Amino acid sequence: MASVELLTVQKAYGDLPPVIRDVSLQLADGEFCAFVGPSGCGKSTLLRMVAGLESLSGGELRIGGKRMNETPPAQRGVAMVFQSYALFPHMTVRENLSFGLGLAGVPKPTIAAKVAEAARALQLDALLDRKPKQLSGGQRQRVAIGRAIVREPGVFLFDEPLSNLDAALRVQTRFEIARLHRQYGRASTIYVTHDQVEAMTLADRILLLNSGTDVARHGSVAQCGAPLDLYHRPRNRFVAGFIGSPK
Ligand code: ADP
Numbered sequence: 001m002a003s004v005e006l007l008t009v010q011k012a013y014g015d016l017p018p019v020i021r022d023v024s025l026q027l028a029d030g031e032f033c034a035f036v037g038p039s040g041c042g043k044s045t046l047l048r049m050v051a052g053l054e055s056l057s058g059g060e061l062r063i064g065g066k067r068m069n070e071t072p073p074a075q076r077g078v079a080m081v082f083q084s085y086a087l088f089p090h091m092t093v094r095e096n097l098s099f100g101l102g103l104a105g106v107p108k109p110t111i112a113a114k115v116a117e118a119a120r121a122l123q124l125d126a127l128l129d130r131k132p133k134q135l136s137g138g139q140r141q142r143v144a145i146g147r148a149i150v151r152e153p154g155v156f157l158f159d160e161p162l163s164n165l166d167a168a169l170r171v172q173t174r175f176e177i178a179r180l181h182r183q184y185g186r187a188s189t190i191y192v193t194h195d196q197v198e199a200m201t202l203a204d205r206i207l208l209l210n211s212g213t214d215v216a217r218h219g220s221v222a223q224c225g226a227p228l229d230l231y232h233r234p235r236n237r238f239v240a241g242f243i244g245s246p247k
């Protein structure tokens with residue numbers, strides 16, 4: 001488990017206007033926070049900065065109280081689940097789940113025990129010897145989630161994990177993620193989605209980013225708070241419109 005703190009974080013590519021602007025957030029141990037907003041507002045960029053896949057142009061990132069601006073991704077105690085699963089196609093499910101732990105030098109019996117536990121939690125037991133191409137989209141996404149779980153990270157990062165799934169599977173996997181967060185509830189979670197229903201049902205806290213033609217505000221925080229707070233007390237029309245607050 002780990003807290004995540006963003007302190008006036010900035011991101012700009014070259015001389016272009018910033019895509020992330022003065023974002024600050026204090027996420028406590030075990031908290032589930034959704035980054036939401038329209039396509040292009042900077043959600044993935046912000047998440048990738050927490051993961052260490054993008055550098056910060058300004059501000060500070062702390063995980064578990066330690067400054068992480070320059071820390072390599074593997075040493076941040078985070079695990080990320082992508083929209084596209086990113087499984088190794090030539091490896092079985094078991095090998096996909098084991099791979100990261102093997103790299104980290106975890107002893108084989110420990111790896112086997114952790115993989116068995118994750119497989120049980122995600123109902124993957126019967127699929128351990130299959131390759132990704134022999135799985136459905138929902139099963140692949142469960143493997144991707146399992147691969148994050150076996151590493152027992154302090155922080156889980158999800159980038160639109162449900163967007164490649166059909167509607168029924170999206171709902172089922174959403175419940176699955178909620179259940180896993182309760183089960184592994186000491187880890188903090190940041191969950192990127194453009195779907196306000198996902199954010200409202202999963203998150204303890206929502207951070208909504210501004211987006212649009214006003215370059216001076218693009219990528220800044222429109223509002224951050226509990227889901228019902230944004231719903232009942234939207235700060236402006238953009239927030240109300242995005243969250244779907246009653247008129
Ligand atoms: P979201 O995930 O909310 O859809 P992104 O974080 O992917 O948005 O992108 C935010 C903005 O940053 C977009 O306007 C995008 O065009 C821009 N952007 C992302 N990556 C780069 C890059 N490598 N170079 C320049 N602009 C980028």
Ligand code: MG
Pocket residue numbers: 043044045
């Ligand atoms: Mg994105």
